[in-house]
Amino acid sequence: MMENGLLGIQELAREDIETILETAIHMKEVAERDVKKVPTLRGRTIINLFFEPSTRTRTSFEIAGKRLSADVVNFTPSHSSLSKSESILDTAKTLDAMDPDAVVVRHGVAGVPKRIADELDAPVINAGDGAHEHPTQALLDMLTVLEEKDRLDGLTVTIIGDIAHSRVARSNIHGFLKMGAEVRVAAPPTMIPAAVETLGVKPFSSLREALDGADVVMALRIQRERLAGAYFPSVREYAATFGLDRAKLRFAKDDAIVMHPGPVNRGVELAHDLADHRPSVILDQVRNGVALRMAVLYLLAGRRHRRPADEGGNS
Amino acid sequence: MANHPPQRPNRSAGPHGGSEGSLEGVSPLPKSPAPTPLVSQVVLDTVSIGRALMRIAHEIVERNDDLESLYLVGVPNGGVPLARRLAENLDQVADLEPLVGILDTTLYRDDLISSGKRPKLRDTEMPSAVDDRVVILVDDVCSTGRTIRAAMDALMDFGRPRAVQVVALVDRGHRELPIKIDYVGKNIPTQRADLVKMRTEDGVQGEPLDVVLLHPETAAGGASR
Structure with a gap:
């Protein structure tokens, strides 16, 4: 399940969905505590890579990561760097060198999170790509x-x-x-x-x-x-x-x-x-968004997968 | 999880018996994590568990002054039925009705990310904050002390307890952290590779049945201690 991250619902099995939902229900309990933070992802780095503006989803992922004690970094490619014709793959490789434990990607074009996932060792979570999946x-x-x-x-x-x-x-x-x-x-x-x-x-x-x-x-x-x-x-x-x-x-x-x-x-x-x-x-949806994203980060962050190109040796 | 068959193996030697004491292939656990065949041995039966919990209830009453502030917190899965039973015993022994909570330690474990495994989360149900309470953490089997360490960290997120004490039905040794068990049901010497499991009626958080020791079968047919 979810080999190189969470790219779409289409490739999930029913059991995967059940696991995520069950985990999210437990994460809601954390949100009801006085101290809404657990040390699970301490020392882990999550990069929010949003090519398309989205305050709500980005904030939700940011809160989710922080409640799990991860360091959450927002990487927003500026128009200038894109106009310098830095390609998506360049960006992905730059990110990979920063050694994140999970990368959350939003892009206006369908398939970009998948393309980035193929380049990264860290799991990629699709936060919306074109008219494809969210x-x-x-x-x-x-x-x-x-x-x-x-x-x-x-x-x-x-x-x-x-x-x-x-x-x-x-x-x-x-x-x-x-x-x-x-x-x-x-x-x-x-x-x-x-x-x-x-x-x-x-x-x-x-x-x-x-x-x-x-x-x-x-x-x-x-x-x-x-x-x-x-x-x-x-x-x-x-x-x-x-x-x-x-x-x-x-x-x-x-x-x-x-x-x-x-x-x-x-x-x-x-x-x-x-x-x-x-x-x-509607507000319950927003509230559940944080718990659900905590569940996804808990299940995925820090999992490494070998890039297809690296199959032979790993330094 | 599958139900455990309720029957127990006939033992030919006492619970501390050597290689002859182990019986093979009885009441296998549904998911044994070890790759080699396991030899299992009951080290604590239902009656002994009941006695140990009654004794521990007496000890809790004896060692604490402010009995009204007691708060029993079970660590899932095994600690939960034990905490419930201890609460009943405290009611019987000293007419007390301590608060009983459930505290899952999974999100506080120190081996989560490195191991790559993501265990299922279990319920946490803390009926009230722990401020100024004497909290008694209850676990079934204590070994390295890492679960208790995680439970103490989790507890602190629910307030500032006046004191924390620990109950373990079985202490099997091999401590890796400076954790002391205040109330022990039974000390059971084990090897590191052994497994000690409390089995319950429903395989999860039901009434305790027994505690089994499982050790990898050696070539000689018995396990050396």
């Missing part, structure tokens, strides 16, 4: 659902929004399906990737049908600047058709929970009052 987000979502529903198996999960461009959606689809849930996606047809059924999900263009009997409703962030006009006529129309409010939520199960990976466009994907109160569990 595994820790999906894992913290599964942890949140598990806490609310006591199971994942047999649940119906409806994901609403830009499925085609969302790494959160992709990771969650893989994760919830592996754990035995039914996954539905709902969006204007332009935002649903072709042949999405081959993943095992059911696409809907009617929100009402997609919500019928749902246990979990997950709204995705709409990139309004990028998408309005191209994928749907207007933000207002999207909000009217696919924006979630209490009236539409009535089609889901009475005890359905509402999730969102944040940050929320209030009044677009989620109505104002829905973003802040039950059945929304």
Whole structure:
């Protein structure tokens, strides 16, 4: 499992997901203590390598690493060094020479964390790559659902929004399906990737049908600047058709929970009052993010894997 | 984890018997970490465990003045049922109702990262802070002292105890740290390669059944001590 890090949910086995979630539940207990810090990763170095800005995810990883007593260093390649045409592989090699125990990577292009992992001895944790995967987000979502529903198996999960461009959606689809849930996606047809059924999900263009009997409703962030006009006529129309409010939520199960990976466009994907109160569990997702990332760092940091190129000798 | 079969081996010699005393192949543990075949021997049976825990309860009462401040903390897995049993005994002996907690030491271990192994975490349930309490750490088998060291570090994250004392059902020696056991159920001389395990009814934190000593089988058919 997770040979050279955590690059995506797709390559995880169900048992891997269970191990991570179980570990995360124990990590939550640490967060409830007066002293929220354990010495587990003392003397270990974790590098946050974020090519794309992300305050939330980076902070979550930083807190997780610090609660395990690791030294967390934020390495943010500046525009200048990138414009000096330092390639990603140069960056990876530089990092490797600094001998980190884990590297957390976010990049706007799919596959970059994998490419970096191939160069590094340390495990790489994907913190979001293009429209590919965002595994820790999906894992913290599964942890949140598990806490609310006591199971994942047999649940119906409806994901609403830009499925085609969302790494959160992709990771969650893989994760919830592996754990035995039914996954539905709902969006204007332009935002649903072709042949999405081959993943095992059911696409809907009617929100009402997609919500019928749902246990979990997950709204995705709409990139309004990028998408309005191209994928749907207007933000207002999207909000009217696919924006979630209490009236539409009535089609889901009475005890359905509402999730969102944040940050929320209030009044677009989620109505104002829905973003802040039950059945929304958005702040629980954030809280669980730290525990989940602690679990991933506990399971991975410090594990060395031999680079394929090094197979022969090691100095 | 699989259940342990409840039957126990017939012993031909006393618990401290030499090579003749060991019986082979009885009640194997579900996961024996040693690669070689193991010879197992019961060194403490259910009745002896009960007696030892009752004696220790008396000793705790005798050695402590402020009995109201006692706080028993079991180290999983084996320490948890032992701490529960000690609490019952203290109730019987001195009409006390000490707090009972569970403290997992995994995140405080000193061999985690270097060994590459990432053991499963176990529950920690501390019903209250340990400030000004006399904390009694309870473990099943003490050897190197590293678990107790880890448990003491973990304990300090829950406050500032007035004193810390340690109970071990079995002390098998081979200390690597200056850790003293205040209440010992039984001292059992062992070799370093031996394994000493407390077995429980459910294989995890259920009622204690017995303590077995497992040693690698030598070519001569018996284990030398």
